Amino acid sequence: MLKSVDLSLLPLPAAPLLPLPPGEGRGEGIATRTTLTRPSSKARGLFTALATLLLTTPALANDLGRPATPAEIAAWDIDIRPDGQGLPEGGGTPADGEPIYNDRCASCHGVFGEGEGRWPVLTGGDGTLQDDRPVKTIGSYWPYASTVWDYIHRAMPFGDAQSLSDDEVYALTAYVLYMNDIIDDEDFELTRETFGEIEMPNEGGFIADERPDTMTLAKGEPCMSDCTDGPVKITMRAAVLDVTPQTEATTDEGETVMVAAAAPAFDAGLAEKGKKVFKKCGACHQVGEKAKNRTGPLLNGVIGKEAGAVEKFRYSKAMKKAAAEGLIWNAETLGWYLEAPRTYMKGTKMSFKGLSDEDDRAAVIEYLKQFE
Amino acid sequence: MTDPLSKSGLSRRSLLTTAVAGSAALTVPARANDPAITELQPWMQSLGDGVDARPYGTPSPYEADAVRRDVPWLTADPISSVNFTPLHKLEGIITPNGLCFERHHGGVAEVDPAKHRLMINGLVDKPLVFTMEDLKRFPRENHVYFLECAANSGMEWRGAQLNGCQFTHGMVHCVVYTGVKLKHILEEAGVKTNAKWIMPEGADASAMTRSIPIEKALDDCMVAFAMNGEALRPEQGYPLRIVVPGWEGNMWVKWLRRIEVGDEPWHHREETSKYTDLLASGKARRFTWEMDVKSVITSPSPQAPITHGKGRTVLSGLAWSGRGTIDRVDVSLDGGSNWTTARVDGPSHTKALHRFYHEFDWDGEPLLLQSRAIDSEGWVQPTKNALRDVRGTESIYHNNSIQTWYVQKDGEVENVEVG
Structure with a gap:
């Protein structure tokens, strides 16, 4: 149903109209074009009042949206603050956290929190913040332990967010703090009640914004001529470093898929579905022409290949043992592995929880068949 | 499919060479006739594609070079990573949607708008949930704003490193x-009097959060569902993102699903471990939200060398400030000894990119190009050394210093530092 706006019918709001904030209506850099014709000075007051009414206050029913239910708020309101607001029931000790860490975190962050590749370093760096190359870690830099809890819970493990229970998050937080010598006792139970006992070494290391700390016109006009002592010299050249990526154009930028020549019984539609499923794997595994080993080995040619056979990848003992026993990856064996990696192969480094849907497993295996 | 590039059998490089040779011929008394005119070109004779060949239009294949690019060594993986807008290929002040740089912390979430909700909770009279349809029943506004990652130019703190304004800026x-x-939206929920902060949160696998003071939230922040006239792109937060004009791009949470209202900041990862500016003293500044006045010459630049030889030359660039409009841009051709005020052209919106030009006759000798912007609040873009003097080299964020491009005699351009 359409309603035309009749000003005379607009109910007067019970509360006074919002005053026009300073600056509002003066345009933002460029003048706002107005289609209003200039009214007589007598009418202008009323006209402005009406325009203000129309422009700044919806003056419409306050009924958009619907109330959030307590269960909905509980499902999404997961944030934790330094004062402990948001911390749930439960708890965990560093000793509880160690096996969880080794299972779910160490493949990227390293067994000692030293960081694999360019993944974040979690430990060390004490006293380096004034160094030429400071090492900013949870121990050396982060001001609040609540941030560790909040971040592990909301975003970790990378690619499997919000899969950890509250007790596991407490245990992991405790273990990461223990690795940083912030908790000394491996049986210290971190809970909502004990959280306040944690003191982060760099809590006092943060200051407010001090800008302007560079030139403003209040300090004078910038120089316009003869501003340097004689001719300017080049002191550093980017070309010497040669770290700029190649920028030659290619016809299909970023496309790395190599399609195998008419593989028998290849289902392109299924493979296309598998491409989507593979997004769950893509955090750790690469395929295609430019694929490299990441947290997991590159997967080109994995179908039909011996397990644990990618060069230069550091496999788990479990994978090496399976390889020695002659495991070959085919649709059947890979399907079993992908269904529940750590059940099929106890001790594997792959922290992925698995693909419970059989169709997803078939699709991703079909997708992988394309890469030689 | 017609692909002029592959059909002609010419490589991009040979096309460029032909173009250079062709324009050079114009400066010489012309004897040879231009085959571009005297010979019949394929497009002059045969018919092109019909109207439905590209239901969603794409650029000419000759513009295949105008793409976002990443710097693989910067990050651990391509999912929590960044790529860069090809500034050297752009004109005016508006960035095409497909060329807006991307920065994700958990990849590009593919959100079904029918299942997307925005929740407002915390210190409000009534916690509310909105559907996308609900949000489109509020009064709408249109605003032009730049979005800059706080780490833009962050790789250049220690010195000239990347060769191209695409990568440096x-x-x-x-x-x-x-x-x-x-x-x-906040008024609909009723903000309590003790509310001091809001915390937007994303629906993606990183569930991005930042603390924003309530004054900013009630001033010019928007909840946006469209950019450049169409729905947000997935990589820019489809179907909903928060717009925080002039402030660090990281705060513009994408796939916005919730805003909590509180009385204290949350000190989450992206405002403690990241997006804090470590000084030489070992202390770090936090809550450094505004993006300072900044400019860069986009042409000539390393990816946009001078190919026409000496003579009339157009210098073009971009300037912006998170504190207002750009009042003035000065350019130097000699590394900062002498400056001329450039011509700012086109619309001047607050907290938006501004386009500037400087036309000059190039004598074919090497140049050291610089630009220096001044904003409507009187902040002056500093030199690299002036900035390092007060911030050191480990701040990562908020590097708004003056860029130098070295134009060589052959027209090639390099990123350099001067002393």
């Missing part, structure tokens, strides 16, 4: 947003 884009002022 490409973590910025500027589009017109359509959406709803956040204050209308």
